[in-house]
Amino acid sequence: MAQAAKSAPKGLEGVVAASTAISLVQDDRLIYRGYSIDDLVGHAEYEEVAYLLLNGDLPDRSQLRDFKAELVRHRPLSPFVRDLLAEMSEHATAMDVLRTAASALSAEDPEQGDNSQAAEYRKSIRLTAKLPTMLAAYIRRRRGEQPIPQEPSLGHAANFAHMTWGEKPHPRAAEIMNAAFILQAEHGMNASTFTARVVAGTEADMHAAVAAAFAALKGPLHGGATDGTMRLLDEIGTPEHVEAFVDRAIERKYKFSGFGHRVYLTADPRAKHLRRFASELARDRQGPRYFEIQEALVRAIAERRPKMSPAAAAKVNVVNVDYYAATTYTYLGIPADLGTSIFALGRIAGWCAHIMEQHGDNRLIRPESEYTGPTGKTWVPIAER
Ligand SMILES: CC(C)(COP(=O)(O)OP(=O)(O)OC[C@H]1O[C@@H](n2cnc3c(N)ncnc32)[C@H](O)[C@@H]1OP(=O)(O)O)[C@@H](O)C(=O)NCCC(=O)NCCS
Structure with missing residues (x-):
C-alpha cells in the first residue's frame, strides 16, 4: 500500500527545498x-x-x-x-x-x-x-x-x-x-x-x-513590492498623512509593501544599506518627501503593532529590501514603476x-499534493446532470 504523504506547511514555510x-x-x-x-x-x-x-x-x-x-x-x-x-x-x-x-x-x-x-x-x-x-x-x-x-x-x-x-x-x-x-x-x-x-x-x-x-x-509579494512601495508612498502623499493612513490600514488588514519577510524575523540585512542610500539621496531633494514618509511610516507601524494580530505584528517588525530600494532607485531617477x-x-x-x-547535479523537482476533494463519484450521463 502506498504510504500517505506528509503535508508540508502552507507556503512551504521552513521547508528546505534544495542544497546550495x-x-x-x-x-x-x-x-x-x-x-x-x-x-x-x-x-x-x-x-x-x-x-x-x-x-x-x-x-x-x-x-x-x-x-x-x-x-x-x-x-x-x-x-x-x-x-x-x-x-x-x-x-x-x-x-x-x-x-x-x-x-x-x-x-x-x-x-x-x-x-x-x-x-x-x-x-x-x-x-x-x-x-x-x-x-x-x-x-x-x-x-x-x-x-x-x-x-x-x-x-x-x-x-x-x-x-x-x-x-x-x-x-x-x-x-x-x-x-x-x-x-x-x-x-x-x-x-x-x-x-x-x-x-x-x-x-x-x-x-x-x-x-x-x-x-x-x-x-507584489516578491519583487513587485518595490513598485508597490512607491505606490504606497504616493498614496500617503505627505508625512502628515501617515498616522491616519496606518490607522485605517490596520482596520482593513492592509499589507504594507516593503514590510515583512519569510526568513528574516528581526532584520533584513540589506535594508540598512539601502536606507543609508535613500537617506543620503533624499537630502537636497525637491519634490515628494518620500524618505520622510518612509521614516514616519516605520514609526507609526511600530507604535501600532499592539493593535495587530501577533502574526502581523511579527511580520511588520521587519523592513525588507524592497522598501528602501524603491526610494533609492526613484531618487536616482528611475521611474517609480x-x-x-x-x-x-x-x-x-x-x-x-x-x-x-x-x-x-539535477533531479526533477516534483513534490506531491494533499488531495482535499471527494472520491468515489460515478459517471452521470450528460442528459441526467
Ligand atoms: C513578505 C511576505 C509575503 C511574507 O509573507 P508570509 O511569511 O507568508 O506571511 P503571511 O502573509 O502569512 O502573514 C502573516 C500575518 O502577517 C500579516 N502581514 C504580513 N505581511 C504584512 C505586511 N507587510 N503588512 C501588514 N501585515 C502583514 C498577514 O496579513 C498575516 O496576518 P494574520 O495572521 O492576522 O492574517 C509578507 O510579509 C508580505 O506580503 N509583505 C508585503 C510584500 C513585500 O514587501 N514583499 C517583499 C518581500 S522581500
Missing part, C-alpha cells in the same frame, strides 16, 4: 559564497559579485578584466531584439517586456539547447550583459527617445545609467546603483529562484528558467548561478 553553495540566508545575515554582503557592498563592483556567484570565488585581476570584457562584448542587442523591444515598449509594462525579451534571446543564442556548465556560464554572461541594455532602451522609448550605444569604458551600473540618460552618471550615483545591484544579486530560495530551479529541474534550458523567474519576481525591473538586473546573476547549480 551559493548563498546563506539567515535572520539578519546574508552571505554570498562565504562573503558577507556587508563586506561586499562597501568594496566590490557588481561584476566581481556576479563572477563570485557564477564561479564560486572572487576573480583575480586578469579574471575580472576578461569577465568585464565579455560583458562589454555582449551588451549590444541584435536587430531582432531591438525591434521586439520597440514594438512591445509602446504598451507593455517593463516586467512584461523584460521577461519576453529575455525569453526571446533564446531564439538567437548560439548555444541554445546546450545545458552544459560551460555553455550555461557563457549564457549567464550574455543575459547579464544584455538586460541593462534592454531596460535602458525601454525607458528611453517611453520618453520618445531612441536607444543609444553603450560606453565600453564604464562598468555595469554606470553604463546602465549612461544608456538610460545619455550622459555619464555622477560617480556617487553610479556607486550607489552598483551597491544596490550587489544587494539584490542573490537571495537563496526566494520565490523567483525556486521557480527557476523547478524549471531547470525538468532539464529545460537557462532561458526558459530565467523567463519563469521573471514571471515570479513580478508579483520600474523598481521591480531594475531589481531583476541585479538578480540575474543569482538566478543563473542557481540554474547552473541545479543542472550540475
Whole structure:
C-alpha cells in the first residue's frame, strides 16, 4: 500500500527545498559564497559579485578584466531584439517586456539547447550583459527617445545609467546603483529562484528558467513590492498623512509593501544599506518627501503593532529590501514603476548561478499534493446532470 504523504506547511514555510553553495540566508545575515554582503557592498563592483556567484570565488585581476570584457562584448542587442523591444515598449509594462525579451534571446543564442556548465556560464554572461541594455532602451522609448550605444569604458551600473540618460552618471550615483545591484544579486530560495530551479529541474534550458523567474519576481509579494512601495508612498502623499493612513490600514488588514519577510524575523540585512542610500539621496531633494514618509511610516507601524494580530505584528517588525530600494532607485531617477525591473538586473546573476547549480547535479523537482476533494463519484450521463 502506498504510504500517505506528509503535508508540508502552507507556503512551504521552513521547508528546505534544495542544497546550495551559493548563498546563506539567515535572520539578519546574508552571505554570498562565504562573503558577507556587508563586506561586499562597501568594496566590490557588481561584476566581481556576479563572477563570485557564477564561479564560486572572487576573480583575480586578469579574471575580472576578461569577465568585464565579455560583458562589454555582449551588451549590444541584435536587430531582432531591438525591434521586439520597440514594438512591445509602446504598451507593455517593463516586467512584461523584460521577461519576453529575455525569453526571446533564446531564439538567437548560439548555444541554445546546450545545458552544459560551460555553455550555461557563457549564457549567464550574455543575459547579464544584455538586460541593462534592454531596460535602458525601454525607458528611453517611453520618453520618445531612441536607444543609444553603450560606453565600453564604464562598468555595469554606470553604463546602465549612461544608456538610460545619455550622459555619464555622477560617480556617487553610479556607486550607489552598483551597491544596490550587489544587494539584490542573490537571495537563496526566494520565490523567483525556486521557480527557476523547478524549471531547470525538468532539464529545460537557462532561458526558459530565467523567463519563469521573471514571471515570479513580478508579483507584489516578491519583487513587485518595490513598485508597490512607491505606490504606497504616493498614496500617503505627505508625512502628515501617515498616522491616519496606518490607522485605517490596520482596520482593513492592509499589507504594507516593503514590510515583512519569510526568513528574516528581526532584520533584513540589506535594508540598512539601502536606507543609508535613500537617506543620503533624499537630502537636497525637491519634490515628494518620500524618505520622510518612509521614516514616519516605520514609526507609526511600530507604535501600532499592539493593535495587530501577533502574526502581523511579527511580520511588520521587519523592513525588507524592497522598501528602501524603491526610494533609492526613484531618487536616482528611475521611474517609480520600474523598481521591480531594475531589481531583476541585479538578480540575474543569482538566478543563473542557481540554474547552473541545479543542472550540475539535477533531479526533477516534483513534490506531491494533499488531495482535499471527494472520491468515489460515478459517471452521470450528460442528459441526467
Ligand atoms: C513578505 C511576505 C509575503 C511574507 O509573507 P508570509 O511569511 O507568508 O506571511 P503571511 O502573509 O502569512 O502573514 C502573516 C500575518 O502577517 C500579516 N502581514 C504580513 N505581511 C504584512 C505586511 N507587510 N503588512 C501588514 N501585515 C502583514 C498577514 O496579513 C498575516 O496576518 P494574520 O495572521 O492576522 O492574517 C509578507 O510579509 C508580505 O506580503 N509583505 C508585503 C510584500 C513585500 O514587501 N514583499 C517583499 C518581500 S522581500
